[in-house]
């Protein structure tokens with residue numbers, strides 16, 4: 274029986290590549306998404322991966338959504354907390370809405386999604402929780418006080434929970450992508466991207482979603498059983514903290 278993997282924000286961008294890579298590696302994959310029905314349905318058609326709609330910022334919605342996935346496919350053994358948003362702005366212009374929305378979707382979601390699968394993983398003695406943080410949680414980023422705070426929080430969550438899961442066969446790890454060529458990064462103003470960001474990337478290019486997906490496949494595997502509480506940095510050499 275193949276393991277069930279659930280990928281949040283799993284129908285587009287980095288998450289879409291993760292869902293596809295896990296399917297190709299033999300997992301039974303479910304992809305959650307929050308809003309874009311058209312893209313999600315196209316993804317389902319194209320890949321055959323079932324899609325589920327709920328807001329990862331809402332604990333009750335996560336509990337219900339996970340229950341549905343488990344009823345359809347079986348217990349979730351691999352959870353990839355990938356869903357995330359940006360609401361960039363210099364802090365002196367940042368609104369409370371920009372702050373709370375990003376903290377809720379990018380940090381509270383890790384509680385909302387992991388808590389409902391955690392007890393089952395403990396009982397079964399196996400689990401993989403893989404959190405997609407960001408280079409900007411490691412180094413901080415101007416214009417992203419909200420996002421950097423949430424993504425740094427994701428790393429603290431990873432390290433704390435890794436210690437709790439270790440004796441139960443559950444690993445909890447993070448991946449910190451750098452600037453990957455997705456809609457999220459391409460939403461950055463073109464001149465900022467070209468003048469301020471690309472020159473800081475030693476490889477001289479944006480990353481590919483598949484380059485993050487391969488890290489996830491490795492962390493999910495049995496081979497990675499001794500790796501927990503760690504962070505894989507995949508950023509083209511932009512930051513080595």
Ligand code: CAA
Nearest residue numbers: 359361362363407408415416451452457458461462465469
């Ligand atoms: N790195 C270095 N300098 C930056 C910068 C960056 N990422 N973002 C902005 N700046 C600089 C600008 O070049 C500009 O400098 P000058 O005054 O010398 O020209 C200055 O900061 C002010 O910028 P703006 O004129 O753009 O100010 P604004 O108020 O119109 O917009 C902003 C501010 C919303 C932060 C906008 O600049 C922006 O979107 N910046 C990009 C922020 C960023 O890097 N976001 C990452 C998104 S991708 C992501 O989040 C995925 C991931 O995990 C990596």
